[in-house]
Amino acid sequence: MRASHDTDALQRSRSARSEGQHRRDDIAAAPLPNLEALRKFVVVAEELSFTRAAQRLHVVQSGVSTGVSALERELGTPLFYRDRHSVALTEAGRVLLPEARATLAAALAATDAVAEAAAGLRGVLSIGTMISTGAIDVPSLVGRFHQAHPGVLVRLRVLPSGTADLASAVADGALDLALLSLSGQPPDGVAVRQLAQEPLVLICAPEHPLASVSRGRADGADGAAGVPLSAVAGETFIDFPGGWGSRAVVDRAFTAAGIDRQVAFEVTDYATVAALVGSGLGVAMMPESAVARLPGVVSIAVAATLTWRIQVATAAGRRPGAAARAFLRELLRGR
16 A cells, blocks of 8 residues: 555656646747737736827837737737727737736746845835725835835825725736725635724714614613614615625625615715715714714614625735735734
8 A cells, every 4th residue: 555655656746747847848948928018018908008008118109019019920819909099909918918917027026036135125016905994004004114115116006996996906917915805705816815804883873863772882771782784774875886895794794684775875985974974864884993083973883793804915826026025024914
């Protein structure tokens, strides 16, 4: 039995070495696209305009067109549909785009690794975030990172469209990492790590009948367990757009309870939510930490478990660059 096991292990080892050798032979022999041509292709794909791509790249438009055309000849297929008024990706272009971004990211990571070894971190770090990150103090975090690595240019993008677009930007390579809130499994191409979590609470105007539940809880009376979802089934809700993490948590909870709710207002910032609630136009569910900074509303615990989770997302299957790895170390310190 032991001899058979050793033989199987030896065969697997030989097979792995053979596959690795074939891969090295492919890399050595296969024609590979030029990195500069891939860069031009990606920028044109993002802008859907050769003129705007040339402006971003600080080159003449003919240079962009020549680079993309050379790449199309090398790959043997058109990457864009072109006419006098528009540019659009072909199916081959759509397939190539995430791979081209991954290739450029890998090349940049290799450059970063050498630069880090030679003279400290350099380059650009693109970070996406929600408008609120709970216990994660993003400005302080970025400030500490900048002090430690002044050679890295940090580009911070706050996406009011929420978690769905942040995850998509990470998967596509438009962002190096993002702070977001996924309530279920991450989408394809995205890996997440948990950072923090907190409950969602119900908020209403001080004059709302439900406000008595909050006062009763403060007095130690009935209501300490929180308001059941059924008690707010008939309320008008003010909420965030679809794609926001907290919206997904609330939607799932009501669906699981078999309760329909009416969302009459969709807004993209906490202050507006609180203003609408305080004006008596409806109720809302918000992260507990956000409510503490909003005047004119009353917060009430909810009987159902509504947990808002904050995670950091990176691209799955693609090693983060040196700057992103350093930022992640700072972010995860003590967690």
